[in-house]
Amino acid sequence: MFVVGSGRSGTSTMAGTLRTLGLHVPQPEVVADATNPKGFGEPRWVVDLHTELLRVSNVQVSDARPRAWLDTGTTSGDHATRARVAACLEEQFSLADELVIKDPRASWFLGLWRAAADRCDATSSYVTMLRPVTEVVGSKQTYYGRMGAGSDQGAVTRTAAWINMMLHTERATRGQQRAFVRYGDLLDDWTQPVFALGEAFDLAGVKTAMAVDIAEVHRFIDPSLRRVTMTWDDIGVPDRLRELADETWQALDAIASDDSAKNQEWCDQLRTAYAGQYAEAEAFAHSTVVAQRRTAAAEARREAGQQAPRSAADRVPHAVRAMVPPAARQKLRRAMGRERPQGPA
Template sequence: MTEQPRAIDEMNPDGVPRKVLFVAGAGRSGTSTLAGIVSKLGMHVPLPEVPPDDSNPRGFSEPQWVVDVHDEWLKEALVQVSDSRPGAWFETGRICSREPARIRVSEWLEPHFAEHPELVVKDPRLSWFLGLWRVAAIRTGATPVFATMLRPPAEVVGSKQKYYANKLGSAHLAASWVNMLLHTERATRPAEGDGGRVFVRYEDLLTDWVRTTTALGHALDLQTIIHTRSDQIREVHRFIDPNLRRVTSTLDDLALPARLHDLTAETWEQLNKLADEGGDTPDAHATFDQLREAYVDLYEEAEAISRSTAEHARHQARRRALAEAEAAEPTRSLADRVPHDVRAAIPPSVRRGVRRALGRERDATGGDR
């Protein structure tokens, strides 16, 4: 049996303009589910993909190259995937502004349009580099569009703790969620060359994926979604599992500090409004600007009074590094560990006296006896 022609080829014989759907949001918020749906409806995930694992047995629907390059840049910037520092955005922003990085991403995107005119790029690290990807997509002649997944923060935190064995605690994970979502909202606001953005509730996607995805397709003018085939729809029905929502914690379960609890709750309430028709307004943007300012204030206050903890952690790390170095070279003498320039400044007579005391006098050849 021959493969059915793509629906967009049948409905749009004159061709489909290039477009890249960037699926953003915190990890464990349903980004893999949305990317999986649109890919099964015909949009193209650049290959090779990240393979499934126990945390996501149905697959991640994310390109391996994208994950690798993001890991490389985050390591360079000293930024964690779930970083709660407001200042972390400045560190990744420096990479986003680099011309070689923009060229690198544009050159990676270009050949994938030969496979399909509408691509989907998803990775939990994506929000850190959205500005770079926007520029790179436009340079290839494609229109960037954005979909941000919304899942209750307590469920995101609980899922990360369950599947990633995160040891940083609920407060850190909740703060990193606030930091990530507030920045993602700001980074996806309409800009020249964009094709729009949507916010998708994870619950809506699981409850009625057809209605939710159809609305997304029309809002972002994604021809692949608008003109999908019935066999593709059946495939998504087999893919969607209502039991995907395996963590159902509430914010009260996290026992967060009071101000962080209130800020997290307010951020979630306002984000939900963006998912409603007509909710993405200038007034809403102003509210998010205020929430970002409130988060920066909260973080700076917490940072200011926790310097002793940070300093203690630094000393602990230094002590561990020294212990590991000594364990790796157990036979190395104490004298050998003294830097060369320091040893050279010690008078020869003193060095000879130390060697005699240690039983390490040099022989006629200059070696230790």
């Protein structure tokens, strides 16, 4: 079971619920902190793997670029990487029959995980968590800090990244065994969406959960976990981006109730619209990008000049070099290819 979708969407709550009901989260897990006091439900080695692959791909966790999906797909298509992930899964399946793999970075590498699961003769299932974009962006701004020179710039980047992540996650899981769960529904009454997952995906851990496990989930899920409930009035983004984000939410919300070809086509149209809008924004910002590249190149040249290694001859004190007869110094320079040019006769 892969729990996917944007970070701060309730993925940790879903993974923790499935773990409590008996599914296995590979150990050790990422340690809980102030941003997620009840735990992340993330296997440490999975997070480390994704972090490594994102670095190699030059992609951020929340990347707004449509082409970033091509970059991560190229990286994760490596045969050695797929064999490595399959070996890790095999080891986990020796401990349990039903695994939960959760990490906000996972959506970038679903093809890799699907191929690895196939090698293990395992069935892949996907649950995508849905939370309104304003709450996701607001939660990230609250717990992960501001981005860029101002808060509006961070909101714009994170809103665009949410659209990019959610629409491509929908596309990547299409045709697979999947479900979309609203975070609000999970908090209001977790039993309905979670036991529906158990039936739809034939999850023994959920279907055979004991009363003590169910009671533990009731203690684990706290409606106060929804600590950030911002609206567009609290987040400054351009109207066109706001409209596209709203429509993306409406399309995904519709798929949660009706995963039909009509709603999938709606997502395709939005993905195309987003790519066009992003390309337009890149064209507007081209001069800024060029200026930044020139500045970076100038700084690199300046640093290279400051750090240029001195030759062995240059490291000899001047007083010592002066003791060498002029004719001998000239021969040494000629031998080292550093002969000084002669002035006019």
